[in-house]
Amino acid sequence: MDVLVCLKRVVLAGSTFVLTPDSRDIDTKHLGFGISPHEENAVEAGVQLVEQMGGSLTLLTLGPTDAEEQLRSQLAIGATRGILLETEGEDWDPQATAAALVEAIMAEETNFDLLIFGAESADSAGYQIHIRVAHALGRPIVTNVKSMKIENGIAQCERVVGTTRELYEVPLPAVITVRDGLNIPRYPSVPGRIQARKKPIDHKKPTPRVPKLEKVSLSVAPSNTAGAQILGSGPEAVPALVEVLKTIGILA
Amino acid sequence: MILVLVDHDLGELDPLSLRAITAARKLSADVQGVVIGATSEASSKLAYVVGEHGASVLHVAQHEGLTDYTPAASGRALAQLVEKLKPEAVLAAGSPRGNEQLAHLATLLDLPMAAECSVISLSKSPGVPHSVTRARWAANLLEEAFVHSDLLIATVLAFSVEAEPVPGSSAATVENFQPSLEPSDLIVRVMGRGGESSKGGVTLADAKVIVSGGRGVGGPEGFAQLEELAGLLGGAVGCSRVVTSAGWRPHAEQVGQTGTKVAPDLYIAAGISGAMQHIAGCKNSKTIVVINTDPEAPILAYADYAIIGDLHKVIPALTSAIKEMKG
Ligand SMILES: Cc1cc2nc3c(=O)[nH]c(=O)nc-3n(C[C@H](O)[C@H](O)[C@H](O)COP(=O)(O)OP(=O)(O)OC[C@H]3O[C@@H](n4cnc5c(N)ncnc54)[C@H](O)[C@@H]3O)c2cc1C
Numbered sequence: 001m002d003v004l005v006c007l008k009r010v011v012l013a014g015s016t017f018v019l020t021p022d023s024r025d026i027d028t029k030h031l032g033f034g035i036s037p038h039e040e041n042a043v044e045a046g047v048q049l050v051e052q053m054g055g056s057l058t059l060l061t062l063g064p065t066d067a068e069e070q071l072r073s074q075l076a077i078g079a080t081r082g083i084l085l086e087t088e089g090e091d092w093d094p095q096a097t098a099a100a101l102v103e104a105i106m107a108e109e110t111n112f113d114l115l116i117f118g119a120e121s122a123d124s125a126g127y128q129i130h131i132r133v134a135h136a137l138g139r140p141i142v143t144n145v146k147s148m149k150i151e152n153g154i155a156q157c158e159r160v161v162g163t164t165r166e167l168y169e170v171p172l173p174a175v176i177t178v179r180d181g182l183n184i185p186r187y188p189s190v191p192g193r194i195q196a197r198k199k200p201i202d203h204k205k206p207t208p209r210v211p212k213l214e215k216v217s218l219s220v221a222p223s224n225t226a227g228a229q230i231l232g233s234g235p236e237a238v239p240a241l242v243e244v245l246k247t248i249g250i251l252a
Numbered sequence: 253m254i255l256v257l258v259d260h261d262l263g264e265l266d267p268l269s270l271r272a273i274t275a276a277r278k279l280s281a282d283v284q285g286v287v288i289g290a291t292s293e294a295s296s297k298l299a300y301v302v303g304e305h306g307a308s309v310l311h312v313a314q315h316e317g318l319t320d321y322t323p324a325a326s327g328r329a330l331a332q333l334v335e336k337l338k339p340e341a342v343l344a345a346g347s348p349r350g351n352e353q354l355a356h357l358a359t360l361l362d363l364p365m366a367a368e369c370s371v372i373s374l375s376k377s378p379g380v381p382h383s384v385t386r387a388r389w390a391a392n393l394l395e396e397a398f399v400h401s402d403l404l405i406a407t408v409l410a411f412s413v414e415a416e417p418v419p420g421s422s423a424a425t426v427e428n429f430q431p432s433l434e435p436s437d438l439i440v441r442v443m444g445r446g447g448e449s450s451k452g453g454v455t456l457a458d459a460k461v462i463v464s465g466g467r468g469v470g471g472p473e474g475f476a477q478l479e480e481l482a483g484l485l486g487g488a489v490g491c492s493r494v495v496t497s498a499g500w501r502p503h504a505e506q507v508g509q510t511g512t513k514v515a516p517d518l519y520i521a522a523g524i525s526g527a528m529q530h531i532a533g534c535k536n537s538k539t540i541v542v543i544n545t546d547p548e549a550p551i552l553a554y555a556d557y558a559i560i561g562d563l564h565k566v567i568p569a570l571t572s573a574i575k576e577m578k579g
């Protein structure tokens with residue numbers, strides 16, 4: 001079983017964003033980087049499949065040179081190798097990103113049985129790169145998968161919509177996109193980290209394209225409340241809260 | 253004309269589609285709907301509701317392969333309808349299904365797609381891009397973007413528009429069409445359904461009251477008191493990602509960017525710091541009450557009321573006060 005997981009380096013912010021002076025990007029000076037939880041689940045799923053069935057797990061990302069950090073940290077949990085499509089650091093639009101990913105996948109000798117993506121990227125949330133890649137490769141795609149089993153070359157997938165679980169079955173080779181909750185991603189072990197330093201990462205330079213979805217500027221979404229009214233400290237404040245619950249009609 | 257994908261599950265309308273129709277009406281008086289894979293009985297019911305919201309025609313894709321949700325086939329059917337009707341824009345709800353079906357459409361037409369737009373303004377002259385404001389980082393950031401294509405393909409951010417009926421309007425005219433589908437369009441389709449994914453009566457998505465716990469709850473046992481309080485208030489239990497990653501609670505209870513987005517009347521956040529990815533899932537709640545030991549916790553900025561203190565003392569006190577009231 002040869003699996004490929006696509007992931008994206010994103011900034012990890014706590015409770016607020018600060019933008020750069022030109023409002024085109026997030027000011028990342030004081031922030032760390034990671035990948036989306038969805039993509040952590042994707043890597044964990046890939047590692048589990050290779051553990052069960054043998055084969056290889058390749059990680060593919062398009063991003064700045066520093067995205068090597070994200071590849072290394074995911075190699076540390078058990079992936080085989082990485083491919084980094086280096087940009088100058090700017091975001092590529094979904095069509096350009098998908099085209100570069102497709103080109104890199106087609107250039108591989110391995111005919112991957114399964115490509116796994118996150119359901120959407122944490123930062124730009126375009127909901128489409130995986131679908132574009134699936135079409136270009138002529139493969140079926142199931143999105144938003146929350147549970148999965150592979151048997152006899154068929155991926156049985158479940159996705160949750162509201163309160164019902166939808167069941168899908170697709171023959172491999174296929175593409176799936178996964179959601180947080182699919183599994184509980186493991187933490188890298190110390191030996192895992194050491195091995196990851198020696199695992200191969202191919203660096204490639206993809207050809208940029210003129211963006212069709214062109215970012216002009218960013219702004220921080222306004223918050224809708226003025227901040228909390230403090231009702232008091234500890235259990236003594238409970239009567240005040242009970243009054244509030246009566247006022248808003250929760251308690252009679 | 254603006255074409256709006258009217259989404260449904262086995263004939264049951266996704267109410268977000270009505271919001272997408274209202275968003276379209278704000279751009280053009282000429283709005284038509286399209287429904288894929290609904291029975292003719294379901295379609296005429298849908299035609300009534302979408303008509304009330306201002307769509308004049310409801311195009312109904314009919315094909316023997318379309319008996320349940322089949323996203324790639326939706327993309328193909330939409331592409332053929334676009335070819336025939338030449339709309340200025342195709343819109344859908346910014347839901348998993350809406351985003352997915354329009355992404356198939358955009359891919360088949362090799363056009364850009366702008367997901368989760370809160371503002372759309374259509375270009376009036378060829379060569380000039382459309383502009384949109386779209387949500388990024390679970391709507392914590394807004395992006396102004398140009399969309400360079402004649403046909404705009406976009407989804408409407410879930411709660412950015414209210415659905416508005418148009419007074420004096422009547423049912424949309426049903427027009428059937430037969431898409432020609434490839435066998436590959438029909439591979440991925442819903443083959444069956446499992447029951448409720450949540451245990452117990454109230455689900456997170458439609459609970460009126462949610463009692464949510466974070467790292468501050470301290471462990472799986474600590475959630476018993478949250479369950480008791482939620483039970484008393486007829487609500488459901490929610491949690492933060494720290495809690496699901498630690499395996500204390502099932503993922504179905506996670507609120508936030510990668511969990512469930514909720515909008516209850518009352519959201520009680522106990523031992524949750526208020527990372528923006530959590531706030532993304534609960535900020536549409538009518539009233540947010542925080543219980544936290546830290547008076548500086550970021551969640552206070554988004555909350556309406558707060559008690560500063562240990563949740564292990566405050567929640568039992570609240571529970572007994574409510575029990576006493578109820579007698
Ligand atoms: C792309 C992305 C998506 C994400 N999606 C989600 C998501 O969907 N949902 C989500 O929740 N997170 C999500 N996260 C994670 C998020 O960034 C935070 O890590 C997480 O929400 C923090 O959980 P917490 O508030 O429980 O923990 P902490 O941040 O550790 O906060 C614990 C809080 O409990 C308080 N506390 C401690 N003890 C007590 C006590 N005895 N009584 C009262 N208060 C106490 C502390 O003061 C503190 O405020 C996502 C992250 C990323 C990068």
Ligand SMILES: Nc1ncnc2c1ncn2[C@@H]1O[C@H](COP(=O)(O)O)[C@@H](O)[C@H]1O
Binds near residue numbers: 060063116
């Ligand atoms: N720059 C990138 N490099 C590799 N994979 C990516 C990149 N951007 C997005 N993806 C993958 O595509 C998924 C969907 O992204 P999006 O269409 O932006 O929502 C993500 O969860 C990733 O798995």
